[in-house]
Amino acid sequence: MRRIAILCLLLPGLAVQAAGPLKVNGSTTVNLVAAEAAEILRAEMKVAITVDTQGGSSGGIAGVGDGTVDVGMSSKPVADEDRKKYPRVTFVETAIGEDAVALVVSADVFDGGVKSLTKKQVADLYESRVTNWKQLGGPDRKVVFFNKEPGRGTWEVFVHWVYGSPKTAPEVSLPEVGGNEETRTKVASTKGAITQLSASWAEGNPKVRAVPIKLDDGTLVPPSPANIATKRYPMSRSLFFVTNGPPKGEAKAFIDFVLSTRGQELVKKHGYLRLADLK
Numbered sequence: 001m002r003r004i005a006i007l008c009l010l011l012p013g014l015a016v017q018a019a020g021p022l023k024v025n026g027s028t029t030v031n032l033v034a035a036e037a038a039e040i041l042r043a044e045m046k047v048a049i050t051v052d053t054q055g056g057s058s059g060g061i062a063g064v065g066d067g068t069v070d071v072g073m074s075s076k077p078v079a080d081e082d083r084k085k086y087p088r089v090t091f092v093e094t095a096i097g098e099d100a101v102a103l104v105v106s107a108d109v110f111d112g113g114v115k116s117l118t119k120k121q122v123a124d125l126y127e128s129r130v131t132n133w134k135q136l137g138g139p140d141r142k143v144v145f146f147n148k149e150p151g152r153g154t155w156e157v158f159v160h161w162v163y164g165s166p167k168t169a170p171e172v173s174l175p176e177v178g179g180n181e182e183t184r185t186k187v188a189s190t191k192g193a194i195t196q197l198s199a200s201w202a203e204g205n206p207k208v209r210a211v212p213i214k215l216d217d218g219t220l221v222p223p224s225p226a227n228i229a230t231k232r233y234p235m236s237r238s239l240f241f242v243t244n245g246p247p248k249g250e251a252k253a254f255i256d257f258v259l260s261t262r263g264q265e266l267v268k269k270h271g272y273l274r275l276a277d278l279k
Contacts, residue, residue, distance in 0.1 A: 026060020075153030200271025
């Protein structure tokens with residue numbers, strides 16, 4: 001009862017029902033915010049919360065679908081295929097902020113002359129029609145494309161932009177990476193590397209550089225906060241918490257905390273745009 005009382009003081013007007021540990025799972029992008037919010041609620045309100053990133057966005061959505069997860073973390077919308085797979089589940093998405101998928105290269109590629117990429121060039125790199133950076137005006141170095149695992153939100157946003165849909169994306173034989181930390185580390189330690197990465201994770205490491213997208217009219221559009229907020233950057237994306245039906249009980253308390261002023265500051269702290277920042 002003490003836990004319920006404290007949560008109601010934190011979020012006035014909210015009716016919270018006691019339950020077992022709240023299970024949160026999914027996107028490594030959303031995890032930064034969720035993990036710190038969970039830490040605060042554990043310490044200040046003694047709420048039992050477990051946070052995991054098994055399977056990325058797809059794992060979070062599937063967990064909600066099969067009932068093993070209370071709150072799924074996702075950096076992509078719930079797909080029609082997910083709703084068909086779990087017809088008895090009413091997926092509800094709650095946006096908590098905005099991010100983007102950046103195209104990042106190792107510093108040697110950027111410093112060697114690759115300062116932007118067109119959609120066609122990205123497709124040529126992805127499908128291994130371009131295998132050396134000198135073909136794009138860069139250094140004489142083999143291209144190493146680290147591909148996000150299919151099903152992860154970052155990968156799906158990428159193939160939606162390049163090919164229109166995951167269904168029309170070609171099968172490729174590229175080394176695969178999972179979470180954001182692994183992905184950034186691989187690019188930073190590999191010359192000639194490129195990958196898809198959460199824009200917020202492209203900052204803070206001099207060995208990893210985000211490359212602006214060159215539009216058809218020649219305009220260069222970097223994944224800057226202003227371009228993400230206005231959706232001018234073509235791979236902007238919302239970050240979601242996913243529940244079965246409208247969130248209730250401790251799931252609602254958790255989500256409402258992240259939507260509160262204090263929670264939205266966590267979104268900003270981890271490099272994402274708050275809902276109030278969107279235009």
